[in-house]
Structure formats: structure tokens, C-alpha cells
Amino acid sequence: xxxxxxxxxxxxxxGITGGEGKFHTEGMIEYGTNVxxxxxxxxxxxxxxxxxxxxxxxxxxxxxxxxxxxxxxxPAFAADALFEGLDSPLDLVVAITEGIPTQDMARVNKRLSExxxxxxxxxxxxxxxxxxxxxxxxxxxxxxxGNVGLVSRSGTLTYQVVSNLTDRGLGQTTAIGIGGDPIxxxxxxxxxxxxxxxxxxxxxxxxxxxxxxxxEQAAEYIxxxxxxxxxxxxxxxxxxxxxRMGHAGAIVSGSGTGTAESKIxxxxxxxxxVGDTPEEVADSVEDLL
Amino acid sequence: MRLHEYQAKEIFADAGxxxxxxxxxxxxxxxxxxxxxxxxxxxxxxxxxxGGRGKAGGIELAESEEEAREAAESILGMDLKxxxxxxxxxxxxxxxxxxxxxxxxxxxxxxxxxxxxxxxGGVDIEEVAAESPEDIxxxxxxxxxxxxxxxxxxxxxxxxxxxxxxxxxxxxxxTLYDLWNARDATEAEINPLMITSDEAVVAADAVMNVDxxxxxxxxxxxxxxxxxxxxxxxxxxxxxxxDYVRLDGDVGIIGNGAGLVMTTLDLVDYYGGEPANFLDIGxxxxxxxxxxxxxMVFSDPNVEAVVFNIFGGITRGDExxxxxxxxxxxxxxxxxxxxxxxxxxxxxEGMEILNTDLVEVEGTLEDAVRRAVENAEEVxx
Numbered sequence: 001x002x003x004x005x006x007x008x009x010x011x012x013x014x015g016i017t018g019g020e021g022k023f024h025t026e027g028m029i030e031y032g033t034n035v036x037x038x039x040x041x042x043x044x045x046x047x048x049x050x051x052x053x054x055x056x057x058x059x060x061x062x063x064x065x066x067x068x069x070x071x072x073x074x075p076a077f078a079a080d081a082l083f084e085g086l087d088s089p090l091d092l093v094v095a096i097t098e099g100i101p102t103q104d105m106a107r108v109n110k111r112l113s114e115x116x117x118x119x120x121x122x123x124x125x126x127x128x129x130x131x132x133x134x135x136x137x138x139x140x141x142x143x144x145x146g147n148v149g150l151v152s153r154s155g156t157l158t159y160q161v162v163s164n165l166t167d168r169g170l171g172q173t174t175a176i177g178i179g180g181d182p183i184x185x186x187x188x189x190x191x192x193x194x195x196x197x198x199x200x201x202x203x204x205x206x207x208x209x210x211x212x213x214x215x216e217q218a219a220e221y222i223x224x225x226x227x228x229x230x231x232x233x234x235x236x237x238x239x240x241x242x243x244r245m246g247h248a249g250a251i252v253s254g255s256g257t258g259t260a261e262s263k264i265x266x267x268x269x270x271x272x273x274v275g276d277t278p279e280e281v282a283d284s285v286e287d288l289l
Numbered sequence: 290m291r292l293h294e295y296q297a298k299e300i301f302a303d304a305g306x307x308x309x310x311x312x313x314x315x316x317x318x319x320x321x322x323x324x325x326x327x328x329x330x331x332x333x334x335x336x337x338x339x340g341g342r343g344k345a346g347g348i349e350l351a352e353s354e355e356e357a358r359e360a361a362e363s364i365l366g367m368d369l370k371x372x373x374x375x376x377x378x379x380x381x382x383x384x385x386x387x388x389x390x391x392x393x394x395x396x397x398x399x400x401x402x403x404x405x406x407x408x409x410g411g412v413d414i415e416e417v418a419a420e421s422p423e424d425i426x427x428x429x430x431x432x433x434x435x436x437x438x439x440x441x442x443x444x445x446x447x448x449x450x451x452x453x454x455x456x457x458x459x460x461x462x463x464t465l466y467d468l469w470n471a472r473d474a475t476e477a478e479i480n481p482l483m484i485t486s487d488e489a490v491v492a493a494d495a496v497m498n499v500d501x502x503x504x505x506x507x508x509x510x511x512x513x514x515x516x517x518x519x520x521x522x523x524x525x526x527x528x529x530x531x532d533y534v535r536l537d538g539d540v541g542i543i544g545n546g547a548g549l550v551m552t553t554l555d556l557v558d559y560y561g562g563e564p565a566n567f568l569d570i571g572x573x574x575x576x577x578x579x580x581x582x583x584x585m586v587f588s589d590p591n592v593e594a595v596v597f598n599i600f601g602g603i604t605r606g607d608e609x610x611x612x613x614x615x616x617x618x619x620x621x622x623x624x625x626x627x628x629x630x631x632x633x634x635x636x637x638e639g640m641e642i643l644n645t646d647l648v649e650v651e652g653t654l655e656d657a658v659r660r661a662v663e664n665a666e667e668v669x670x
Contacts, residue, residue, distance in 0.1 A: 141634060235548045243567075
């Protein structure tokens with residue numbers, strides 16, 4: 001079982017003619033993802049990586065009966081691409097683009113509240129259901145099908161934790177990179193709720209980091225009665241206040257909100273074991289299953 | 290990107306916000322000339338990015354030419370919390386009867402902007418927010434419409450701002466929002482917004498932070514950025530295009546991906562070491578980027594040992610290993626012991642390729658960090 005994407009998901013790539021878009025489209029197809037079209041203004045009628053390109057997302061979605069898109073459009077044009085994705089007949093838009101201005105995302109966020117489409121990202125590695133489909137840039141060979149759900153704000157940290165799991169034979173139902181920006185679509189609570197409803201997911205790993213209050217909200221959600229056990233990891237314990245640690249969203253404010261301590265404490269109170277190292281996360285998952 | 294007070298005030302003034310008459314000076318002579326032109330009393334203010342400048346002696350009032358000279362002499366060149374003061378803003382001192390706070394920022398939780406007003410200006414607003422949040426009135430802003438004038442009025446009256454100045458303060462708030470929006474700011478604040486005895490409002494301080502991701506469409510702000518770097522290594526990181534944060538420890542850290550680099554820092558601390566920096570080299574690991582990253586950590590005199598942790602996803606481990614070998618060969622001498630750990634696609638091939646005459650290799654993240662911490666301890670011992 002899985003959440004949000006599986007082998008039947010029909011995928012459009014927005015920005016398929018760019019270097020990144022083309023490269024990762026080939027990677028997605030090689031992994032077995034059902035990529036059915038590309039959408040790039042002015043490039044309708046072309047073919048990239050064996051799939052037809054359309055001028056608009058709506059045209060692509062209607063012609064190929066697509067239900068999801070992956071966005072590789074550069075930051076200056078990405079918000080427009082997201083609006084287009086949200087205004088087309090799709091269930092899911094996955095935004096890989098890093099560096100979208102925060103004010104653009106505030107406007108996208110406003111639109112998101114008015115539509116039923118789910119957004120994952122931006123500034124994220126994407127989503128993968130091992131053995132079925134990957135929408136994004138995740139290295140497929142690190143993942144293995146199984147019964148652990150994973151949700152993370154970071155890319156390479158996800159791969160690290162997943163490889164700790166996979167090395168012990170702990171495969172994954174679906175792994176979701178929700179992104180490291182201050183304003184994102186799908187958050188921890190959305191992902192945890194989806195895993196809670198997925199009968200195939202028997203444990204969930206959530207990898208958080210400093211900044212914002214998403215992890216605290218997730219702890220609240222878990223405490224309110226999530227039945228699937230959750231194991232946590234929080235990056236940024238040593239981060240000084242006021243310094244942005246790479247991700248736009250990874251910053252402890254001057255007044256001390258968004259600290260790792262606050263997140264670890266909140267998760268601890270919700271009964272979530274939080275590993276000190278990625279290895280300890282795998283230990284805890286092994287104990288739970 | 291964080292603007293200096295004088296830069297923010299120029300932008301505020303251009304937008305029509307009331308700021309005091311002021312000149313920037315980088316010598317004592319220029320500061321005195323400025324004070325004479327403006328007329329006394331003047332405030333002489335250090336232009337460095339540290340909080341609590343006043344308490345630390347970075348702001349002084351001067352009533353005469355002699356006092357202006359003394360103040361400029363004491364502030365210019367002073368060390369303010371580790372930063373040398375190279376410039377002062379000489380500004381007409383405001384005779385105020387009240388101090389307010391007005392600010393615009395992004396409310397992350399709500400995913401939209403928020404406008405804030407408080408009658409407790411002139412003090413650390415984050416302290417006010419923590420101790421008595423009810424003293425700050427907030428208005429969530431729909432980014433599709435901007436801050437409606439009625440919202441500005443509601444915030445101002447709700448905060449209990451004196452009726453005589455409420456209209457002007459509401460005007461300042463809407464102008465500040467428009468500026469925040471137009472200039473891709475993450476924060477725009479006036480603290481204090483001073484109220485004078487003749488009921489005028491004046492922005493006595495100005496804070497403006499700009500979204501780094503939006504600088505591509507704010508070319509004039511981007512041009513200002515170079516004099517906002519205060520640290521040579523941070524400047525270098527900017528030139529190389531790395532995400533870099535300097536810390537106080539002695540274990541240099543290079544990695545890819547913010548979350549994994551942060552985790553590497555945390556593990557250094559967990560195993561008893563002290564991280565010297567956060568350095569994310571991003572995707573790929575071509576020899577040039579690796580060499581630049583090594584150059585960065587080697588130029589930090591505090592660094593005694595280095596851990597290099599790459600999780601190759603799309604980039605293959607063997608390519609990364611070749612990049613590291615090429616980069617290391619460019620140094621006549623490797624000044625600090627470097628421990629490398631590769632994981633992910635083709636990691637095993639990569640580890641075989643790594644030149645172990647130049648680097649130490651470890652198979653897991655935990656082992657690599659432990660080894661680097663031990664290396665740093667040995668050097669310090």
C-alpha cells in the first residue's frame with residue numbers, strides 16, 4: 001500500500017525541456033513511473049524522453065488523462081507554474097524547484113486554500129512509492145518496498161535515514177519530502193494523517209528540523225490519537241539563533257522559537273521516540289515492528 | 290539579506306516614510322561636518338548588524354561639535370560584539386513624547402503576511418511578544434489584496450495608539466506593507482516609531498531584511514549586498530555560492546543538503562566535538578566545488594580537522610570520489626586531516642577510488658564524525 005502516488009499515477013512534467021527536467025524525467029521513467037506528458041509553453045508538439053509535450057498543463061492533463069504533475073520550472077517562473085498546476089484537472093502537484101521567493105509562495109498558499117489539489121514542496125526531493133513510482137529527484141536505488149512511511153523536510157537526510165532503514169530490511173510504503181521552505185503545501189500533519197489512513201503503513205518516521213512550528217503541530221496531532229507509531233529525528237540541535245542553516249525555513253528566531261529542543265520535547269511528550277543519530281532512528285523502528 | 294539601518298532608511302524615505310535628517314560618515318571629520326549641517330542635538334549610531342547597539346555603546350547623543358567629535362571618535366573603529374564599526378549614521382535626534390512599534394513580517398504558520406502594531410516601542414519586541422503577546426495587535430494580510438486601510442486602522446486603534454496620531458500611524462503601516470511587498474522583504478520594522486510633542490511621527494530606527502531568493506528581481510538591493518557581509522569567510526562563501534555559517538568550534542564540516550549537514554554538525558556535538566561551521570555544497574560534487582569548499586574550511590584558523598560527508602543521490606559516488614581526489618591534488622599540502630564518508634549510489638566504488646594517501650575514509654556517518662572529532666582532539670592535545 002502507499003499514499004498519494006502509486007503505479008497507476010499518470011504524471012506530467014512541467015519544465016520537461018530544461019536540463020534538470022529532462023534528466024529527471026528520464027530517471028523517473030527508468031524507475032517505472034508512468035510519465036505521460038510534458039508541459040512547456042511554446043514547446044507543444046515536441047517529444048522529450050519519449051513523451052509528448054503540450055503548451056499548457058490543462059491541455060496535457062486532458063489529452064493524457066494525467067492526475068499529477070512534477071514541477072522543474074526555474075524559481076522566477078515557478079509560482080506561475082504552480083498556479084497553472086493548481087488550476088488544471090490534477091490531484092497532485094509536486095514542486096521540486098528550490099529558491100522560490102517566499103512572497104510568491106504566500107500567494108500560491110492562498111490559492112491552495114481554494115482548490116482541492118494537493119501540493120508537495122516546493123524545494124523538496126519529491127515523493128516515492130518504492131517499486132511503483134517516483135515523482136521527483138530521489139535516488140530510487142536507496143529505497144525498498146515495505147511497511148514504513150517516511151516524511152521529511154530534507155532531501156539528503158531522507159536518503160541517509162532511508163538507507164539506515166533499508167540496510168536492516170525495513171522497507172518503505174511511501175517516502176515524502178515536504179521541503180525546507182517557510183511556506184509549503186503538504187505539511188507533517190497532512191502526511192501523518194495520510195499514513196494513519198494507509199493500512200500498509202505500520203510505522204512512520206518523521207525527520208524534522210529547526211524553524212517554524214510544524215513539528216510541534218505534528219506532535220499535537222500524534223498525541224490526539226494517531227494509532228500508527230511514529231519515530232522522530234530533528235536536525236539542527238547545534239544551530240545558533242538567527243542564522244539560516246541552508247534551507248530558507250531552517251532558522252531559529254532571535255526569541256528562540258523553532259529550536260530543536262522545543263520540537264524534541266513536544267514529540268517526547270506525544271510519546272514519540274526521537275533518535276540522537278539516524279542509526280538510533282532505525283533501532284527504534286526495528287523495536288516497534 | 291539584511292540591510293543596514295542607513296540603507297533601510299534611504300528606502301523608507303524614498304517610499305515617503307518620515308525619517309530624521311541624516312548623513313552617513315566613515316571618518317570623525319565627516320561625522321562632525323554632518324552634525325554641524327544637521328544641527329544639534331544629533332544621534333551618532335554605529336552601522337553594524339548587532340542587536341542592542343545602544344546598550345553596547347554603539348549609539349551616543351551629541352549636543353555640540355565637541356561632543357559629536359568625541360562620540361564619533363569613540364564609536365568609529367570600536368569593536369561591537371566582534372564587529373568593527375566602519376561607518377556611523379549621524380542623525381537629527383528626535384524629541385519624542387512616545388514610542389511605538391510597527392512591523393510587517395511573514396507569519397509562517399498561517400502562510401501569509403502579518404502587520405503588527407504595539408504601543409510598547411523602543412524595547413526588544415521579541416521580548417514583548419514572549420512576555421505579553423496581548424500588547425501587540427496583529428492583522429493577517431491576504432497577499433492577493435495587500436493590507437486594507439481598514440485593517441491598518443483596526444490594528445492602530447486596537448493597539449491603543451493616541452487618537453491624535455492614529456491616522457498618521459495607520460498611514461505609516463500601509464506604506465510599510467506596500468514597501469515590504471514591493472521590495473520582497475521578509476521583515477520591515479520601525480522600532481521605535483517616535484511621536485513628537487507636536488504630534489508628528491518619525492521612524493527613529495529602520496529594519497529591513499530581504500528574501501535572498503527574490504534578489505534576482507531587486508537588482509538595486511542586490512547591489513547593496515556586498516557591504517552587508519561582515520565576515521571575510523562569509524563573503525568568500527557568497528562568492529563560491531555556498532550556504533555557509535561560521536561557528537566557534539574546531540571541526541570543519543562539508544556536506545550536501547541542509548538537513549544532512551545540520552545532522553553532521555549535531556553528531557560532531559553528540560560525540561563530544563565542536564562544529565566549526567555549516568557548509569552545504571549543494572548538488573553534485575565537481576572538483577571545483579570540492580576544492581572551493583576545502584579552501585573555505587582550511588582558511589578558518591579555528592579548524593583542526595575536517596569531516597566531508599556526501600550522500601550521493603543522483604550524483605554517483607565514483608564521480609564524487611574523483612572530484613575529491615582532483616580537488617585534493619590541487620593543494621600543495623593538506624593542512625588538516627580530512628575524513629571522507631560517501632554513501633548512496635556507487636558509494637563502494639567511490640570509496641575504492643578515493644586517494645587514501647590524502648584522506649581517511651570511513652564507511653558510516655557515525656564513524657566518520659567520531660574519527661574527525663578524535664583528529665581534532667589529537668591536534669589540540
